Amino acid sequence: MKRFSLVGMVRKSSVETLLDMHNLSITKSNYLIEARYKLPVQAQKLILACLGKIDPRHEIPKEITMTGSEFSELMGIDIKNSHRELYKAADKLYQSDILIYENGEEIELSWVQEKAKKLKGEAAVRLVWSDRVLRYISQIRGNFTSYKLRNIAELQSSHSIRIYELLMRFADTGDREIFLDDFKSILGISNKYPEFKVLNRDVIKLAVKELNQRSNLVINCTPIKRGRTVEKLRFDFKQNNQLKMDI
Template identity: 35%
Template sequence: METPPMVYKSNALIEAAYRLSLQEQRILLACISQVRRDEVVTDEVLYSVTAADLAQLSGTAIEAAYSELKTAALRLKRREVRLTEEPNGKGRKPKVMITSWVQTIIYCEGEGRVELRFTKDMLPYLTELTRQFTKYALADVAKMNSAHAIRLYELLMQWDSLGRREIELDQLRDWLQLESRYPSIKDFKKWVIEPAVAQINEHSPLQVSWSQRKTGRRVTHLVFDFGPKKPAKVSRKSLTKRNDSESNAELAALARPGESWEQLRDRLNRMSKVD
C-alpha cells in the first residue's frame, strides 16, 4: 500500500504565531508534504501544486479552487510567521525570529498552478527533523474548511502520545494571531473553538472533547482530551471475500500510514475478536 503524503513540522513551527487563510494553509501543506526526507533540501527547490490537486484533496469544486488559487498564492508571499526558540541553558532568554514562509511565488497563468520556494530560514523547521517534531497525514486535514481547525489539530497531534493538552487561552490567541478579534470567551468559543473541534471530529482520525479551566473567576485555560476514533466494524467475511474497488476504498480509509493490506486486515480482525 502506498504511503500517503505526510506533513512534518518542527514543534517550534507548530507553536509559531501566524495567521493564514484556509486556501493559504492548503497550498502550504500540499507543498510541505512534498519535502523530501531522504536527502538534503536547499532553498532552490521549487514545489508545485495545482487547483486540481487542491480540489481533489479537499473534495471541493475545481472552479472554486481555480478562482481562489492565484489570490491566495499572492497573499501567501506577504505572510509572516513568528517563531520562538527556547533557550539552551539557564538564564538565557528565548530567541524570537520573524520570517516569511516563502521567498518566491510563481503563478502559472492558464494552468491553475502555483510554484513556490520556501525561505532559507524556514527549511530547518520542515526538513531533516530528528527530534521535537510533529507529523500527520495530509488527508487528516485536507477536507477541513476552517483554518483554525487545522491549527488546533496540529497542536493536538503534537501531544498525540498523551491524548490530552491544556493550552493557556492567551497563548492560543497569540498562536492564532487573533489580535483583538473575539475578545469575550463566549465569542471565542462560538467562532473559534467549537467550529474547530467539530471539523476535527468530522474530518480527522481524532475524536476530541474539551473543557475550560478558570483561575479565580476568569477562564484562563482550555483542556482538550482526544484519541483515535474507533474504526467501524468490518466482518471477516467482508475482509476475505469482497475484492471490488468499493470495499478496497473503505478499507484504505481505515489504514494507518505505511500499513500494508495484510497488516490492516490482521489488525481489524483482532479488533473484531475483541469486540
C-alpha cells in the same frame, strides 16, 4: 513511511489517486507547529499540500510547484475553482509573516522568499521557500510532529487546522493544556474575542465540532478557571482512524 512525487497524478485512476493520498504525510518542526501566524484556510492548505509532496528527511529544494489539479485532489477543492483558489492562496503566503519562538529568541520570518510565479498555461504556481522556513521543514531529525494529510484535507476552517496540529503534537498522551492567551496568539486572534463566551462560541466550539465530524480526532475541550476567569483550555482527544462522513 512511503512518499512519492505527485507529477502525473491527474493521469491516474481515482482509485490509485485515493491510495496515494492515504500515504501522504505532513511533517513540521514543533517550532513551526507552535508558531504565531494567521492565514486563510486555502493558504494553509497550500502549505500542507506542498509539505505532503516532500520528504523532510532529505534536503528540500527551495522551489516547489503545485498544480490546480493536485491542489484539488489533495485538499478537497472543487476542480472548477482550484486554479483560482491556488493563485489567491499563493498571494496570501507572500503577504504573511510567521512569529517563531526558539531557544528564548523571537524570530519573525516569511513563508516564501518572493511572490509566487503563476504558470497560467499549466494552472500552477511555483513557490520559493524562504531560507528560514526551510530550517523547519527540511532534514528534520527531532522535535517534530507528523500526521496524515487525509486527516485534515476536508477541514474548512483555518482554526480547525491549527488546533488539529496543536493537538497532534501531543498524540502520544491524548491530552493537552494550553494557556488561553497562548492559544489565541497561536491562532492569530490575540486582539479579538475579549469575552471568553464569544471566543468559545465562535472559534472553539465550531472548530471542535468540525474536527469531530471531519478529522480523525474525537475531542472534548474543557475551560480551566482561576477564580472566575478562564485561564487555560484542556483538550482531551483520541484518534479514530475510520473515515468520517462530511455532515
